[in-house]
Amino acid sequence: MNLWLLVWHYLSSRPLNTALNIFLLGLGIAVVTLLILVNHQLQEKVTSNSRGIDLVVGAKGSPMQLILCNIFHIDFPTGNISLRDAERIAKNRLVKKAIPMALGDSYGGYRIVGTTPAYAALYDASIAEGSASSEPMAVTLGYAAARGLALSPGSTFASDHGLTQSGHAHDEHKFKVTAVLARTNTVLDNLILTSVESIWKVHDMETADLGNVQDGVASPLVPSVAAGDSTREITSLLIQYRSAMGAIQMPRWVNGQSRLQAASPAFETARLFSIVGAGVSVLRGFAFILIFISALSIFIALYNSLKERKYDLAIMRSMGASRSKIFFSVLLEGTALSFSGALLGLVLAHLALFLVPLFLDEAARSGISAWIFLPEEGIVLAAGVLLGIVCAALPAVQAYRTDISRVLSSAD
Amino acid sequence: MVAVSSLAYQYNPAKKIFFPDFTVETGKSVLLLGNSGSGKTTLLHLMAGLLRIQRGHVQIAGLDLAKISEAEIDKFRGRHVGLIFQRHHLISALTVRKNLLMAPFLADMPQEDNRVDEVLARLGLWEKKRAKISELSQGEAQRVAIARAILNKPDVILADEPTSALDDFNCERVINLLLNVSQQNQSTLIVATHDHRLKSIIPKRVEIGDHSGMN
Numbered sequence: 001m002n003l004w005l006l007v008w009h010y011l012s013s014r015p016l017n018t019a020l021n022i023f024l025l026g027l028g029i030a031v032v033t034l035l036i037l038v039n040h041q042l043q044e045k046v047t048s049n050s051r052g053i054d055l056v057v058g059a060k061g062s063p064m065q066l067i068l069c070n071i072f073h074i075d076f077p078t079g080n081i082s083l084r085d086a087e088r089i090a091k092n093r094l095v096k097k098a099i100p101m102a103l104g105d106s107y108g109g110y111r112i113v114g115t116t117p118a119y120a121a122l123y124d125a126s127i128a129e130g131s132a133s134s135e136p137m138a139v140t141l142g143y144a145a146a147r148g149l150a151l152s153p154g155s156t157f158a159s160d161h162g163l164t165q166s167g168h169a170h171d172e173h174k175f176k177v178t179a180v181l182a183r184t185n186t187v188l189d190n191l192i193l194t195s196v197e198s199i200w201k202v203h204d205m206e207t208a209d210l211g212n213v214q215d216g217v218a219s220p221l222v223p224s225v226a227a228g229d230s231t232r233e234i235t236s237l238l239i240q241y242r243s244a245m246g247a248i249q250m251p252r253w254v255n256g257q258s259r260l261q262a263a264s265p266a267f268e269t270a271r272l273f274s275i276v277g278a279g280v281s282v283l284r285g286f287a288f289i290l291i292f293i294s295a296l297s298i299f300i301a302l303y304n305s306l307k308e309r310k311y312d313l314a315i316m317r318s319m320g321a322s323r324s325k326i327f328f329s330v331l332l333e334g335t336a337l338s339f340s341g342a343l344l345g346l347v348l349a350h351l352a353l354f355l356v357p358l359f360l361d362e363a364a365r366s367g368i369s370a371w372i373f374l375p376e377e378g379i380v381l382a383a384g385v386l387l388g389i390v391c392a393a394l395p396a397v398q399a400y401r402t403d404i405s406r407v408l409s410s411a412d
Numbered sequence: 413m414v415a416v417s418s419l420a421y422q423y424n425p426a427k428k429i430f431f432p433d434f435t436v437e438t439g440k441s442v443l444l445l446g447n448s449g450s451g452k453t454t455l456l457h458l459m460a461g462l463l464r465i466q467r468g469h470v471q472i473a474g475l476d477l478a479k480i481s482e483a484e485i486d487k488f489r490g491r492h493v494g495l496i497f498q499r500h501h502l503i504s505a506l507t508v509r510k511n512l513l514m515a516p517f518l519a520d521m522p523q524e525d526n527r528v529d530e531v532l533a534r535l536g537l538w539e540k541k542r543a544k545i546s547e548l549s550q551g552e553a554q555r556v557a558i559a560r561a562i563l564n565k566p567d568v569i570l571a572d573e574p575t576s577a578l579d580d581f582n583c584e585r586v587i588n589l590l591l592n593v594s595q596q597n598q599s600t601l602i603v604a605t606h607d608h609r610l611k612s613i614i615p616k617r618v619e620i621g622d623h624s625g626m627n
Contacts, residue, residue: 320488
């Protein structure tokens with residue numbers, strides 16, 4: 001016999017009560033842990049996806065929509081801007097790098113992005129298979145897109161118009177896969193990259209002079225067309241500033257132009273988190289109520305079992321157990337309960353992150369992993385155990401103080 | 413040897429119990445006789461160290477219980493005293509074997525399976541070793557309680573009304589068992605009871621109640 005065995009026998013002698021207590025605490029801890037895990041990973045995703053992008057310039061509309069669409073590729077485009085307007089922004093002396101984006105088509109639910117090689121370079125993407133080509137209609141697939149679409153270099157496909165799978169297909173123009181990127185753990189993994197010219201070609205905007213810059217200068221954004229082209233359009237421009245001065249002057253300058261709008265990823269994502277934060281607070285409050293109820297339940301369970309066990313405790317004392325041994329046995333029981341509950345909670349949280357993406361494609365695309373363990377989880381575990389100690393403290397003190405002589409003589 | 417001298421216990425100012433002086437030699441047995449409320453259980457609890465001694469002395473195994481600390485009394489009780497009650501008070505969450513192992517565990521003594529087997533065999537409980545307490549009959553449970561009390565080979569076995577709830581047949585069986593095991597262990601047996609059937613079996617007796625009174 002030892003204290004652990006004794007506690008184990010006591011807990012397993014009322015299996016339903018014990019299971020309920022562990023499960024209740026586990027649920028509360030799971031929600032808290034889930035919030036911590038998701039929040040942490042989302043923050044990390046947001047930072048890594050908007051890395052190197054200081055400003056997004058696009059058509060007038062909601063600035064958050066502009067960010068969600070052009071950086072995270074989850075919302076719809078605000079509209080188009082003319083290539084000529086975009087060039088004027090790109091040539092500003094405060095701009096270090098300007099990357100054109102032409103959006104609007106997709107294939108099998110994965111978005112097609114017409115851009116330049118500089119876009120993939122933002123995420124330090126390297127090519128895993130094949131070789132990238134700047135030929136029109138050549139595409140480079142993100143890691144997850146290649147997996148999800150089961151495409152490899154050499155495959156061809158016709159894109160769907162629009163960002164949903166129900167759009168009509170551009171059957172007359174086939175894309176050809178020439179490369180697949182290595183995993184970057186960013187939004188790039190879910191994209192299909194091609195040149196801006198390919199997008200134009202699909203949408204029948206091709207004119208005779210494409211790839212034929214004869215007089216004048218080539219466009220700084222799409223070198224195959226002449227600068228100042230008034231007919232072509234793109235969706236947006238991703239901008240990196242040359243200096244901190246850009247952050248002060250650029251947004252005001254861009255927004256002053258009637259057809260354009262500028263949105264800062266840092267500002268908009270902060271705004272997004274503060275909106276989502278309200279929901280997170282409600283969930284967190286709910287989790288704390290669950291934990292509080294489970295703490296109460298553990299306390300009541302120990303307190304009640306102590307009444308039934310009054311004779312057990314007295315008899316143990318009569319067999320030579322010291323007061324402190326009795327005290328620790330009750331404390332250990334509470335701690336064992338809360339430790340199991342907290343551990344179950346952590347397991348449940350990771351299990352949820354593992355299972356949800358199997359059934360929900362959107363969750364799978366978010367790239368949230370079940371196998372990331374944070375130091376905060378250790379704190380959650382410790383807090384759970386501490387909770388058990390606090391709940392067991394009063395019953396343990398009561399067990400400590402039991403007047404064994406009175407208990408034993410009242411029984412006979 | 414057990415020696416009680418000038419012992420008195422006061423629960424409240426209105427009730428003070430005085431106990432007669434007596435000694436019991438090692439390996440002998442004695443009955444503590446008295447009516448309900450006469451203080452038999454109080455005396456037993458004083459001898460077991462379950463109540464602190466307020467006045468007088470109890471000497472067991474060379475120790476004066478009035479003079480040692482509470483922690484030492486716990487230790488003393490675990491090693492030198494075996495307690496048996498009218499009800500068995502076994503821990504129902506544990507099996508028979510584990511109930512017995514609680515005795516050395518709580519007394520911080522080595523837990524020997526051999527000793528458990530030996531005691532169970534002697535009390536005819538061998539096949540109940542792995543049984544749950546709820547599966548035992550009343551008589552078996554009482555024997556398990558006796559087995560637990562003698563497992564640590566105590567110097568003194570203190571029994572509080574061990575037979576009051578039993579019929580004549582079981583009464584005789586239990587008291588003979590107690591006498592047997594205490595003789596085998598060379599333990600002193602002290603039985604507090606108002607059960608007059610025991611008088612013919614244990615001749616030596618101490619009457620409680622003559623000396624008690626209002627004070």
